[in-house]
Amino acid sequence: MFSDYSMSELTAIFAMQGFAGLILFSVFVLMALGLAIIFGQMGVINMAHGEFMILGAYVTYLLSNFFEAYLPALFSIYFFIAMALAFVVSGALGMFVEWAMIRHLYKRPLDTLLATWGLSLILQQVYRSVFGAREVGVTIPDWMIGSLPLTDMIEIPINGIFVMVLAVGISVAVYVMMYRSRWGQQVRAINNNRVMADAVGINTAWTDRMTFAIGCGVAGVAGSAFTMIGSTGPTAGQLYIVDTFLVVVFGGAGSLLGTIASAFSISQAQSILEFFLSGSMAKVLTLLTVVGILMLRPQGLFAMKLRK
Amino acid sequence: MSENEKPKNYAGMSRRAVLAGGAALSASLFTPKFLRAQDFPTAEINTTGLAVTDDTVTIGILHSVTGTMAISETGSVQAEKLAIEQINAQGGILGRKIEYIQEDGASDWPTFAEKAKKLLVNDKVASVMGCWTSASRKAVLPVFEQYNGFLYYPTFYEGLEESPNVIYTGQEATQQIIAGLDWVNQTKGAKSFYLLGSDYIWPRTSNKIARKHIENFMDGCKVVGEEYYPLGHTQFNSVINKIRLKKPDVIYAIVVGGSNVAFYKQLKAAGIDMTKESPILLTISVTEDEIRGIGGENIEGAYACMKYFQSLDNPNNEAFVSAFKEMWGDDMVIGDVTQAAYLGPWLWKAAVEKAGSFDVDKVRAASPEIELTSAPEGYVKVHENHHLWSKTRVGRAQADGQYEVVYETADLVEPDPFPEGYQ
Numbered sequence: 019m020f021s022d023y024s025m026s027e028l029t030a031i032f033a034m035q036g037f038a039g040l041i042l043f044s045v046f047v048l049m050a051l052g053l054a055i056i057f058g059q060m061g062v063i064n065m066a067h068g069e070f071m072i073l074g075a076y077v078t079y080l081l082s083n084f085f086e087a088y089l090p091a092l093f094s095i096y097f098f099i100a101m102a103l104a105f106v107v108s109g110a111l112g113m114f115v116e117w118a119m120i121r122h123l124y125k126r127p128l129d130t131l132l133a134t135w136g137l138s139l140i141l142q143q144v145y146r147s148v149f150g151a152r153e154v155g156v157t158i159p160d161w162m163i164g165s166l167p168l169t170d171m172i173e174i175p176i177n178g179i180f181v182m183v184l185a186v187g188i189s190v191a192v193y194v195m196m197y198r199s200r201w202g203q204q205v206r207a208i209n210n211n212r213v214m215a216d217a218v219g220i221n222t223a224w225t226d227r228m229t230f231a232i233g234c235g236v237a238g239v240a241g242s243a244f245t246m247i248g249s250t251g252p253t254a255g256q257l258y259i260v261d262t263f264l265v266v267v268f269g270g271a272g273s274l275l276g277t278i279a280s281a282f283s284i285s286q287a288q289s290i291l292e293f294f295l296s297g298s299m300a301k302v303l304t305l306l307t308v309v310g311i312l313m314l315r316p317q318g319l320f321a322m323k324l325r326k
Numbered sequence: 327m328s329e330n331e332k333p334k335n336y337a338g339m340s341r342r343a344v345l346a347g348g349a350a351l352s353a354s355l356f357t358p359k360f361l362r363a364q365d366f367p368t369a370e371i372n373t374t375g376l377a378v379t380d381d382t383v384t385i386g387i388l389h390s391v392t393g394t395m396a397i398s399e400t401g402s403v404q405a406e407k408l409a410i411e412q413i414n415a416q417g418g419i420l421g422r423k424i425e426y427i428q429e430d431g432a433s434d435w436p437t438f439a440e441k442a443k444k445l446l447v448n449d450k451v452a453s454v455m456g457c458w459t460s461a462s463r464k465a466v467l468p469v470f471e472q473y474n475g476f477l478y479y480p481t482f483y484e485g486l487e488e489s490p491n492v493i494y495t496g497q498e499a500t501q502q503i504i505a506g507l508d509w510v511n512q513t514k515g516a517k518s519f520y521l522l523g524s525d526y527i528w529p530r531t532s533n534k535i536a537r538k539h540i541e542n543f544m545d546g547c548k549v550v551g552e553e554y555y556p557l558g559h560t561q562f563n564s565v566i567n568k569i570r571l572k573k574p575d576v577i578y579a580i581v582v583g584g585s586n587v588a589f590y591k592q593l594k595a596a597g598i599d600m601t602k603e604s605p606i607l608l609t610i611s612v613t614e615d616e617i618r619g620i621g622g623e624n625i626e627g628a629y630a631c632m633k634y635f636q637s638l639d640n641p642n643n644e645a646f647v648s649a650f651k652e653m654w655g656d657d658m659v660i661g662d663v664t665q666a667a668y669l670g671p672w673l674w675k676a677a678v679e680k681a682g683s684f685d686v687d688k689v690r691a692a693s694p695e696i697e698l699t700s701a702p703e704g705y706v707k708v709h710e711n712h713h714l715w716s717k718t719r720v721g722r723a724q725a726d727g728q729y730e731v732v733y734e735t736a737d738l739v740e741p742d743p744f745p746e747g748y749q
Binding site: 152 | 566570583
């Protein structure tokens, strides 16, 4: 299929395709980080993850309208404020949900699946009642739209670069929190042995609530960022949930490095296959490979070593 | 349904809305005679036990107002309610006010079938305005045929169907595809096409027809790529790179739902400026409704092939648009399917009055050749294959989310649900 094209054309396409893979990688990392915290560290199967993301998207939508109407001068930077607010709002909702629902289910981890699935349906209907069934359009500042021409033929999407930078930033932040802070130590201690952690004086209830809230907050930031590349509607969260679980489970629950490695391998496989095959076939092959590897290695790529 | 979508002024319809309804009426071929119920004894016009009383007739509205499809179907429900409201303001049908029972298909196809059965068997509705996706139509079809119901189906769809129990008020595939392809070939000189779609029956069948037409009926034209992405796919960077490599004159896109938004945003971000027309983007799946989600600035310059655009410049449409906004709010937009849904109650009214009866068999017999001069899209006529004769139009997307009409066929296009040479 390449014989018809000149060398420079091919170089350009491969460079852009490489970027496409990296962008997909960043999208996966952003989607999965919040869930990796909640599922990996707490064992809660949060089916409402997508809805927490969409909450962030709706916050961005509201803020874009607000800035357009009242503070047009600051419109070009509203997106950063929107992301911060998305973190706070989704995190606050997460905190409430943990208090009202999740904390009663820590001894029955599989029930969290049903409970959070119910929550996701409730949230979808709430969005539909509040914002209407139709998708809403989020206005993005001009400087974030369009592409950056590197050479005559290579063009890099600006929103892709933005998503990449954000993914790196949030990954580093999560890493520092989980592995370099006292709070992270406590989270991991609870994950290892809840009773013992309680006994040595860690406030497990509060730590759980904060962990869940931060996981949801990160999901909210991801949702806010995805208004640049995807749709914002009551059920848009469903578009992300399968890929998100795939990345987290494939990476090995509880391992941040695993999540990133798995996001990288799935995104590269998918983006390369999509280039050579049709979209549906690429998806089928990616899923088959993941299922195959998980059959050989059920604990995922990087499992956390635990004393049982 | 959200607060802002509730009818603003349901009982006391404002004077402007009544006037708008009256304007649509006076344009009607059926001169506005106020038929009196006592001239049509219930026993004579309803011999099959439908829900018809001396002063009311009950019909069903069956759309999804919850679930994924609520995004699309809300507009249809609104249009149907507007039409019913206007018909009632003019005195109803055979002197009887229309009442409706609304059921929610909940974006779930077995639910559609169940609710259809409920409407026909328990409620005995005289006709049903409903369904949106082909899957929901296929699910209710056996029910309508078994219990002899009568369905007005509003969506443009893939064709290959002709049921005695359905009137298709949207376009079948050839009406939407062929004229658009010919137009882009003749006026833009486009020769190579890249076909792209979401992976289900409508885009696949439509692209099959498009490919046959391009390869067999358009001189020197070829398809350089054809591919499908799963519903809900949100990453299009790879396919955009592929399109760059193949350099087609036209990207022929039939992407739907949430994928639609992702596709156009990423196309724009990848530096493909549709206003420059290299390549030209031609779609049959983006109406004004979808642009609200995509954002006008992301799709500006793309062409869409439809039969109706909100910006159509004719008195019928002006009356329709203002009545619609009056009832549902100024921020509403009206897409192709919404207009087709609006035709349903009017076509049914015309058929009932021609038949002088609510009996389904008589209404069916009366339906072919029914004309509507008051349609917002202009004159339409029911074909004996139960589809509509209508014009095909090409519009160009503007940054404000509206289409500017750049082409319309000179004559009505004949519906051809089983096109020969395209199978």
